[in-house]
Structure formats: C-alpha cells, structure tokens
Amino acid sequence: MPASDLADELDRYLRHLAIERGRSPHTLAAYRRDLTRFLEALQLEGVKVPAGVTSEHVTRFARSLREGPDPLAASSVARMLSSVRGFTRFLVDEGRIPTDPAVDLVAPKQADRLPKALTIAQVEALLAATDADEPGSLRDRALLELLYATGARVSEAVALNVDDLVGVDGTADLVRLFGKGSKQRIVPVGSYARSALDAYLVRSRPLLSVRGRATPALFLGMRGARMSRQSAWLVIRAAAERAHLADELGEHGISPHSLRHSFATHLLQGGADVRVVQELLGHASVATTQIYTRVTADALRDMYVTAHPRAR
Template sequence: MTPGAAIAGDAPPALVRAIETYVRHIALERGRSPHTVAAYRRDLLRYAAFVGGLGREEPADITSADVAAFVTELRDPSGPLDESGAAPAPVSASSAARMLSSVRGWHRFLVEEGILVSDVAVDQKPPRQPKRLPKAISIADVERLLEACAGDDPLMLRDRALLELLYATGARVSEAIDLNVDDVIGDAARVGTAVRLFGKGRKQRIVPLGRYAQEALDAYLVRARPLVAPRGAATPALFLGARGARLSRQSAWLVIRAAAERVHLDVELSPHTLRHSFATHLIEGGADVRVVQELLGHASVATTQIYTLVTADAMREAWALAHPRAR
C-alpha cells in the first residue's frame, strides 16, 4: 500500500488505541466539544493510516521524517488515481495546519504520559497560510437574509430565531446548536435577555440578544418548539430539527443557505458569515475592539483585530472611488 492510498481503516491497532486514549483525554480532562473531539480523531486516524503505510506499527516507530512526509503528502498527494481517473486532491494550507496541530498535540501527550521518550513532531512547522480577511455581508444583505425566514410555519419560526440569534450574538454555528433552553437567560442589567454561550474549551460567555432576536426566540419558543418537541425524545436543546432532536450543525448551515437562495442573495456565504458580519458591523459602528473580543470569545485580541483591517480596506476603497485626486 502506498502512503497516499492510506485511509483511516488501514491504521495499525496500536496507533488507534493510542489515539483513542488521547481523544478521551481532550474530551474529559480538557473539556473539548464533541465537534472538536471528532475533528481530532478524524485527523489522527488519517495520520495513523499514513504512517501505517510506511510500516510504523507502534507510536515509538514514528520518526520526525514521517511527520514531515505526512504534511508533504497532504499538500501534494501521491496516491493512485480514483475511479474517474482523477488524482487525489491536496488539502488547503489551513486544513494541513489544523491536521498538523492535531498530530503535534498527540505526540506531546504521548511524551507527557511517558509513553514516548521524545517528541518527533515538535519541530515540524505548518505550511504558510495566505492571509485572508473574513468575509462579511452588508447590513442590507443581512436584513434580506433574515426576512427570507418570515412566516408562521414552525420550522420557519425556528429558522428566523436561529439566524437572528447568530447575527445578534456573533455565535459560532456550533455554539448556537449546542444551546439549551436554559441558556437563554434574563439579565437584570439593562440589556434584557441574553444567552450563555460555550466557546472553545467550554469557556463561557454571556452575550446580549437585543429586541429583534429576543422577539424571534419568543415566537419560536411559544409557537413552534412545543409543536416539534413531541416528535422526538425529551431534549433540553433550544433548536430542534423536524423530528424533535437537537438541530445538527449541517442542518443549521443548510438553513442559512436555503434562506440566501430564497431571496437570491448572490454573495459568498460560509458557516461563519453572520459571525463575521456581526463583528465587522460592530467595529464599523464604533465598538471597542476589546469589547468585540469578549463578545466573540476570542482568547487573544490579535484575532479580533483582523476585523479592523476589514473596515480599513472598506474605507480605502470608498476613498479611491470618491476622492477627486484618488485616480
């Protein structure tokens, strides 16, 4: 078997056992979300399958050259052609960096636990990533997206509540679908209703909702959720699917895409579109970057400051179009 042809099912049993020990550790002791844990497991099984294709059966068999070869393989696959005759597709620099982060975390854990003597991944650098500014849509386009979910159908009320909440709070899609009914709280400080969001590492933050999102949530909770909930097992989840179970991340993303299609919103969307728009519109409105940092749940203000670059670019573009001496 060539390394490029490796799949997760080819991973040697000893490597799989070591990976399962690690993912249990990050789930139970580090409090990572189920989505994060699943991503770590997926990345590491792919890595284990690759090094298994090189003949490595135990964690101690893996060398620093194997780690480097894995990163190279991600960016320039050498596996066989698929059934259509196409070559395997390379992963993006950001995906390769994420996978390497998973690999480095696993090797570091094995050393900390005394399973390995040295960390063969510690010196491996991720591929350079192009600097990309987050994509936000205009306030007018946000309003069109929200109005696409007008109506009294239970699922339409749910969709409106979901989109209003995403834009009002800047929540990640995964954070929104992880909400329980009890996470919508009354705040005695002047902001009215707020939501309790759990970010990366289960770090908690309280974010105000605002009148529009509050009204949309009230309509959903009173007129829609009670009709959907009996279809499934009892669940504390705030947002429910058509069968009464917690709404999945994929379904939430389909809600956004379907709303955009209904109003023929011809803009590039991603699961983070409303989050990026929330941050960009706050910065444009004069909000302090550190306040936006807290609302977004960023560990570092440097992550939030990229939104100041977005607005600076918009100002430069407006100047270039409008100033008589710009051209």
C-alpha cells in the first residue's frame, strides 16, 4: 500500500466516522480541531507520515497540553487525547502502522463535576419571565417549557420540525426527539408545555413564518428562519436575567443544559425510576444517568444534616 501523509489519513478517518460511525457534523468538527492540533505538533517534529509517529511523540504532545504556556483543563486534555487514541487505532486497523503509539496513553484524572440543577422555584421564576403576549415571548415560553418538560438538549429542540409534535386527537402530547447519532426517542409533553406550544403555534409562529421562507422548523427566529442554538441560549440567559437569578446561581450562572439537568433531578426527586429517566434523556448507558441519583442523594443528606438533632 503506498505511503500517505497524515493530513490525508485524517481526512480518511473523518470520512470513516461520518459514513460508518454516523458521527454528527458538530462531532466531526471537534475531532478535526483536536487532531489538527496533534498533526501540527507532529509536523514541528518533522513527522509527516503515519509510520513516523512514536509513543514518545504522543507522550510529548500530551505533556504539552497540560504543561504548555496555555495549559488546558483536564476535561479538554482528556477529550483531545481520546481523539488521538481513536485516530491511532484507526491507523492500526487500516494497516497504516503496525502498532498503536497511543496504546499506553493515560488521560488525566478529571474533577468529579456534578450537574447543576435549578430548584423548582427557580424554574418557575425562569418560565414566568417569558410571560407576555408578543410573538417572541410566546415562542420563548414554548421553548423553555418544552426544554423543561422533556429534558431535551437545546440542539435537539431547535432541530425540531412541527411534525415532530405527535399525539392523539390532534393533541401534541408527545414529541419526537433526535439525539446523538440521530437516535430517535419519543418523550411525553406535559400540560403546561402543551399549552405554551399551542399558544405559540396559533398566535406567534404564523406571524414569524411570513418574515422568511417557508420552513418546517418548529421554533423560528425573528426573521422567520429556523432558530439557532446560539439564539436559544440567548433566550435562556435573557429569561434568567429578567428573573433575577444571577445572584442565586453564582458566578457560573445558568448553562444551556440547566433545564435538562433540572428535568432529570426533579424526576428522580419525585420518585421516577433511573432507567425511565435514562430513556427520557436518551442516554446510551444508565451509568450516565446515575450521576443524577448522586445529586439527589447529596440533597437528601444536606437536608438530613440540617434537620435531624443528632445528625451533626
């Protein structure tokens, strides 16, 4: 097999991820950024072909991420090294190199970060901050109610089409969400979210749709096109500011996943089974969902220590 340079192999690897592994454009872009940085480091050492990559090159690259002039956070280092390991395994599988130079690479230990959920009162304040009759406010209320009612990722919500609202007797009591890898799941929509969606679809979306080209998108921007993730995030942040939640939420404030975290945490606090929450969130493994059980357990422990006379 003729030799090829590392840039060509990177393109082949990304095509493999897209076609055979079904990775999303967003994921592919992240892989390309990480691996381009790896290839640039190799080029500085004069390495341009796969056969020239050694374990020492990989080790030095990993060290540069942690100890360079602009060291990365442990989570970012772990992500980049995961990209490198996937790429070198691909080179071995394709017969480009005989052994994997990253086989002994160990990712840095990451801090155990628990998801930050809002309290029920904070969620209610956030939703109430969009309580107005203007087209934009009706849309914002429908978006936020849907995010909290379903646990959808912001990217999943803005990707919805009107036809993804499904149910019986014309009632949109279910929504069809498409998660990572285009995996589909059906999630119930509660009565508050249904009412907000009905108000938006009847009184707001028709007014927004005439401002742009015809689109099946459920959530529209002010110019009539599909709403972007960035615009949705701005809606959440603006609602948090109007609800005066900044002081309560601390320096990190609200995140795009705040309503998703709150959805999961409040379900578990209400007695929902962790495997049901796993299905609703679209997690491939229940282990990912179980981190929320720790959040609820920590909250119970804090309440116990505060309330029980012999707890302290």
